[in-house]
Amino acid sequence: RKEVEQDPGPFNVPEGATVAFNCTYSNSASQSFFWYRQDCRKEPKLLMSVYSSGNEDGRFTAQLNRASQYISLLIRDSKLSDSATYLCVVKDSNYQLIWGAGTKLIIKP
Amino acid sequence: DGGITQSPKYLFRKEGQNVTLSCEQNLNHDAMYWYRQDPGQGLRLIYYSQIVNDFQKGDIAEGYSVSREKKESFPLTVTSAQKNPTAFYLCASSKRGQGTGELFFGEGSRLTVL
Numbered sequence: 001r002k003e004v005e006q007d008p009g010p011f012n013v014p015e016g017a018t019v020a021f022n023c024t025y026s027n028s029a030s031q032s033f034f035w036y037r038q039d040c041r042k043e044p045k046l047l048m049s050v051y052s053s054g055n056e057d058g059r060f061t062a063q064l065n066r067a068s069q070y071i072s073l074l075i076r077d078s079k080l081s082d083s084a085t086y087l088c089v090v091k092d093s094n095y096q097l098i099w100g101a102g103t104k105l106i107i108k109p
Numbered sequence: 110d111g112g113i114t115q116s117p118k119y120l121f122r123k124e125g126q127n128v129t130l131s132c133e134q135n136l137n138h139d140a141m142y143w144y145r146q147d148p149g150q151g152l153r154l155i156y157y158s159q160i161v162n163d164f165q166k167g168d169i170a171e172g173y174s175v176s177r178e179k180k181e182s183f184p185l186t187v188t189s190a191q192k193n194p195t196a197f198y199l200c201a202s203s204k205r206g207q208g209t210g211e212l213f214f215g216e217g218s219r220l221t222v223l
Binding site: 004041096101 | 144149150151152153154197199210211212214215216217219
């Protein structure tokens with residue numbers, strides 16, 4: 001079992017819709033969680049950290065479920081510019097970052 | 110503007126040749142990293158360095174070497190011992206150890222072995 005798993009997608013979503021995807025992690029001692037965004041053939045960029053109580057940044061909401069060991073990312077009112085691959089990152093108990101393979105999102109007009 | 114510069118952006122090499130990928134940052138970050146990204150896989154850590162003149166192996170260090178003689182520079186050499194070197198290589202830096210979770214990446218170097 002991979003340490004961090006994501007549905008690779010692609011998720012094809014019409015513009016303006018709400019989309020959500022999850023990321024599961026295997027190590028219950030994981031410390032911190034993050035979502036990165038990566039555009040095609042570009043470098044990853046930090047989208048947001050995921051806090052225990054959940055957090056929101058504009059149209060983006062991140063949630064953590066420690067009991068079930070997953071984090072989620074919800075995007076409301078999706079824009080064409082949201083098309084990208086979203087990478088889930090988990091900091092383990094050794095303070096190392098473990099990267100998921102990403103979920104590809106395609107927003108269609 | 111501050112940032113990380115990787116070069117070359119694209120590189121082709123023949124089997125058996127060593128190649129060196131450059132990574133320079135002017136963010137005054139102490140920590141620097143090299144990752145490899147392959148299709149369908151998460152980023153995998155090759156080497157990282159927390160301070161000048163010190164570096165540590167990551168998960169897939171075999172066939173690679175690095176140096177950290179200056180704070181700003183962290184070059185990666187892909188040696189002929191690396192069995193499957195074709196990949197997208199990403200250099201990153203952070204203010205402290207990667208435990209902060211926020212890494213700043215260069216634009217990447219795409220290496221193809223012919």
